[in-house]
Amino acid sequence: MNDLNPDVPYNANTELDQWLKANLLDVYNSEVIYRYSRYHHEYDRNITPIDVDRVQPFMETVIGGFANPYVAVAGMPFMKVNMPKQWVLYGSSSYSSTTVYWGSAVGGVRVNIFDLNNFSKSNTSLVRDKLGTIHHEFTHILNQRVIIPAEFREISKSEYTGDWQNMTDAQAQNLGFMRAYSAQNPMEDFADMVKYPVVWGPSWFENLIRTRTSAAGAAALRAKEQSVLQYFNSGLQIDFRELQKKVQLYLKDTIKDPEVTFPYWINQGLYRTVTIAPDDQMYQDYGSSDVFNTVYNNMKTYMAGLGRTLLNMQLRFNTPNSLTVRLNYLSGTSAFAADYDFAFATNANTGITTFTKVAQSGTTGSYSNAQIFVSGFETTIQAYLTSGTFIADWIPLSAPASVYAKIAGFTKSGEPGNYFYGTLGQTL
Template sequence: MKRKLIKIFLLLMCTAMAASCSEDEELDISQIDFNPNNWESGELDKWLHSNFVVPYNIEVKYRFDRYEVPLDRVLAPVREDKVIPVMETIKYTWIDPYEAEGGSTFIKKLSPKQFVLVGSASYNDNGTITLGTAEGGRKVVLFVINNFDKTAKGEVRQMLHTIHHEFAHILHQTVMYPQSYRTISTGYTASWNDYSLAEARARGFISQYARSNPDEDFVEMVSIMLIEGRAGFNAIVNSSPAEAQPLLRQKEQIVVQYFKDAWNIDFYSLQTRTQTAINTL
């Protein structure tokens, strides 16, 4: 499988005046014991083994391992009290809907096999922060876990964006989406981040990052259609320029048909299950 490193950025400038973007605050590790020499398997490890390793063969790494994350970033370990809420959320809003629509074998076979949890954000030189990365279709790294609140719908969607994005990569690398998808929009560019969301939407792209190449366009459509739900997606389309709306609808129909033909999954039903899970979390 082609090795990929996918980054989902929060496109907000962090300044010294913005408390929510305070690196010093996020990197307070005074109450966290992450000495590997002190590690002993405990109840949390047993819970993760029972709920993820046994049923899905998914490893969850929460104890700080410098070699699992970028070496050029200052990062904080995850607080142990955040691990179960995060993983419960992932199971309830991502695994369960897919399992209900695609079956247990589907999710066991195709799911990423490792989640790595990091307490703080990964700060970039250009003023953005990296919220998650996905590598090779088998490893997902989630940042900013120490701030996670499962009752905050925006945070849940933000985390799910990364997971749905990468899982869609796994799907299309297993069974390719129709080539006709690649010709719907024009204007793919490696400099996607130099253009606004409005400019992207005017060309029929669901997000700025979708402009980077057709594969990212496809998985961004899948991810955003799922995290926004049908009503949310319709609102995005209806608020886009008139000339862009047919392009987004064409992409929607290809996504829906792809899931039916390749995986025998009713995408609209999956979309409804995902939204119900997010709303009732």
């Protein structure tokens, strides 16, 4: 075997070699092997060498979406100790008789990454896939330092199977796994429970939970999430949510991956409400916009003049293209709602968002209540929302990682100090 891919001797000190030395070897004592050598993979496989033009873009992604986030949350000494000492890069996948392998961790010191000849930083799904492989394999390395919690092994103990290859991902997810591959043993299960929430993100994970047809499967996924959090936060002294946030921001801001954005998940129907309550402590802690506060308080004053107390404002996404702005208020001690209908559009790639007032879809109940305040609403909140375009995003970024993807909002285009945000909800 391997007669198609003769070994390529190490015979040059190219510009690429110098870059790898400066950014990986000198920083982390981590060697990148990209010249083909059969020594580093299984003897019975034919694996294509990596195209040299793919090496630096891929390792830039490793640094940006893996090494830098870990350094930021765990510190450089941690990464100098735990960073894989060898990265071996291959162009094609590695095929056994039954399985396609995208990566492997060897001896706690080496990571093999396959299927890189199609890699491009402009292909966001490929970047996500490769970063997922890296975080998965690195978790195996961490598990050799700190073992998997005993309680994690028990959550799906009766569901692990050697027949996982005959299981669909959807079937596996309803049993409490991220995918069929996870169902083979606790080690792969745990690595995937790190991989997907960190790289695909907290919203992806919430959507997975939301769409499970099995309550037991959803409960198992929640239990595993908590076990992973405990493992990182206590066992490794690493803030898992902060790691998650750092990777998500890299994918959003550097790679421009639309599938980790707030607009994308609005359009997917995951988030149905944003509740804005400027009197809440959250806005004291994380900041707020004076421009929006003035608009909101003017409406609050208008309602107070009519004997009502404004409690909060809620955006309610009826569909990805329509929403209702609900004002929740008190009349005396009784709670009521006033609803105003808008057309809504948000671009998953740019976040550019428009609000357009449309005809009310009802005349009774909350729509009847809306008529009481319509004059004040038109000159305050309606005028504000329809005054131009906004950018939808996870804001404010100054908020702690524990609430990343749990709060979000909209910033007026070109006006960074003009924004509003609130707590996200998944049901109307």
